Amino acid sequence: MEKFEERWPKPTSRFVRRCLKKITRRTPQWESQMSESEYKLGLAQSLVGGGKVSRRDFIHLGIAAGLTVAAADTLFVARARAEPMHGGFAKLGMAHGATTDSIDPAGYPDTFTQTAFSGSLANSLTEVDAKGNVQPDLAESFESSDGAKTWAFKLRKGATFHNGKTVTADDVVTSLQYHMGKDTKSAAKSLLESVAGIKADGPETVVFTLKSGNADFPYIMSDYHLVIMPAKDGKADWASGVRTGAFLLENFQPGVSAKLKRNPNYFKNGKPYLDEVEFIAITDLAARMAALSTGEVDYIGRADLKTLGMLKRNPKVEIVEVTGYGHYTLPMNAAMAPFDNPDVRMALKWAINRQEIVDKIFLGHATVANDNPIAPAIKFAKDPQPQHNFDPEKAKHYLKKAGMENLKVDLSVADAAFAGAVDAASLIRETAAQCGIDVNVVREAEDAYWDNIWLKKPWCASYWSGRATADWMFTQAFAADSSWNESFWKNPHFNELLVKARAETDEAKRAGMYAEMQQLTHDDGGSIVLVFNNFVSAQSKKLAHGEVAPNWENDGLKMAERWWIATA
Structure with a gap:
């Protein structure tokens, strides 16, 4: 003693x-x-x-x-x-960030802007919980009528913007209209194509009228682009940075960091727990791992799978791994030669050894995908057949069918797309060579990858955090007119089914439509869906949290609101 x-x-x-x-x-x-x-x-x-x-x-x-x-x-x-505790300052290392980043919610291309400006600074009408269920967020409740063609959202009483202004239905209307119309550049435009009208029914109720029924509409309202902003002169005021979220914006340096401080008037009682949070852009994987090991940051997204075992031996560090809806893709521009030929696309699908990529690059932290973006855990998911395994004879068959004896294509990659993208491309080059396909791997710059490469180069690496419903995933990434249709694929029958399935109330018929759509993306689609990836992050043990949400990375983008400092 x-x-x-x-x-x-x-x-x-x-x-x-x-x-x-x-x-x-x-x-x-x-x-x-x-x-x-x-x-x-x-x-x-x-x-x-x-x-x-x-x-x-x-x-x-x-x-x-x-x-x-x-x-x-x-x-x-x-x-x-x-036990959640109040107080403290957390530094969170994000795997993305670019000098072109903005607080404009029409964009938010990666985890840096999504987590800092949607999940921390702002709120949407709804959110998805750790079980994958949609819940009210800035809305207090929601209900449908007329076969799910009309949806009424009632706002929380007492919810205010950071400047003290009460949130009203007019603010919601202008916020969502910002993403609608022919002149908008919003990535969420396609999500709202089915909306025929939005109106305020008094100061606390917003009514949506849809072109056809949609039982999944409340999920759409949780999208990270669709945050609520104050109305100013009849338009959404995004430039001020004034929002409703758990934190207020204190300082923002694009491509470097975003520092936020606790909102003392947040409408969720007791939250957030942290006093301050700083999101730091660390796009280089080795630098990200080093920052956590030295204590420069308390958390990193997308930990290095190759050195994960070494990191696990650090008694001050904890690994967080979540099986969600995420998937890594190689979108081909289906509107541009040679990818406008479906036989060329099919040849490339058979020229990849996906299991080898899972084993060597993702080290068991992913599962083989089959050119279908709907994760197995999502309702209406179907595994289309056949499984696209590595088969040189089939690849050569489709190449010959396309009128080619051999093929040479560029594949643009950077680990900014996903950790391991460069190494995965090298393996693809080796297996494709056995099929008469010369894949020239172009290693692109990490910075501004999403601005300069994605949606611009004919074949590149990409990632999706996935979406909680089949309709949502298909609408945003595969619908013909979506600004984030990364393969520029336009299949008339697919788009016809997308509209019909959304409005169908018979579950069996709806399941059949989604099964056919998944088969179409598998057979004809321009996006090679390589793997369904786990979300693997690492944190200092001084941070604590409850069950981690699987819908997006960083605890459904809400980690700043939900996590706390556990030890002094």
């Missing part, structure tokens, strides 16, 4: 001294069914769980309850991590 007191000075808090006296007393008679040590231990845990004692003082309480110093310290950390 003397050595312990040399290391841990006697507590000075009157509260803790009273607790020590209570713990060292005999067990009350009415607790006779519980051992004395169990009673004392339970009391000590309840105190730290309530956030009433520091780590040092808890050591004293643990010793009094019969624990060793090490055991008491371990118990403190475990208990503190289980």
Whole structure:
């Protein structure tokens, strides 16, 4: 005990001294069914769980309850991590970021802008929880009528913008209209194509009238582009950075960092837990891993799978792995030669050894995909057949069918698309060569990859976090007129089915339509869906959180709102 007191000075808090006296007393008679040590231990845990004692003082309480110093310290950390605590500053290393980044929600191309400006600074009408279910967010409730053609969203009472202005239905209307119309450049335009009209029904209710029924419409309202902004002169004021979210924007340096501070008037009681948060753009994988190891940041997205084992041995670091809807793709521009030939697209699909890529590049943290973007966990998911395995004879067959003996194409890649993209492309070059296809791997610059390469180069690497419904995924990434239709694929029958399936109320018929659409993307689509990837991140153990949402990376983009500092 003397050595312990040399290391841990006697507590000075009157509260803790009273607790020590209570713990060292005999067990009350009415607790006779519980051992004395169990009673004392339970009391000590309840105190730290309530956030009433520091780590040092808890050591004293643990010793009094019969624990060793090490055991008491371990118990403190475990208990503190289980109970949300307020305060602190977290630095979060994002795998993306570019000098072209903006707070304009019409864009938000990657995890940096999505997590900082949608998940932390702002709110949409709804959000998706850790179970994949849609829940009210800025809306208090929502309900449909007329066969899901009319949707009414009631806003939360007392919700305000960062400038103190009350959120009204007019703000919601102008915010969503910002993404609509022929002149908008919003990536969310295709999501709202089915909306015939939006109107305010009083200050707290917004009514959407759809062109046809859509039972999944509340999911669409959770999209990270569709954040609510204050109306100014009849238009959405995105440039001010004023939003409704858990944090207020303090400083933003495009391509470098975004620093935010706690919103004291946030409408979600008790949230956020952090006082401040800074999102730091670290696009280089090695630099990202080093930043976590040295304590420069408390969290990194997209950890290096090759050195994950080494990172796991660090006692101060915890790996977070979530199986979600994410997938890595190689979109081919189906409107441009040679990819405008469906037989060329099919030849390339058979020229890739996907299992080898899963084993060598993703080291078991992904599963083979089959040119279908609908993850197995999503309702109406169907595995189209046949499985596109590596088959040189079939690849040569389709190449010959396209009127070619051989083929030479460029594949533009960077690890900004996904960690391992460059190495995966090298493997693809090797297997394609056995099929008479010369793949020239072009290693592009990491910075501004999404502005200069994606949607611009004929064949490149890409990623999707996935979407919670088949309609949402297809509408945003495969619909003919979507600005994020990365393969520029336009299949008339597919687009006809997309509209019909959205409005179909018969579940069996709807399932059949989505199955046919998945088969079409497999057989004819311009996007090679390589793998369904796990979200693998790493964090300092001083950070804690509840169940992590699988719908997008970084805890459904909401980590700043949901996570807390666990230990002092």
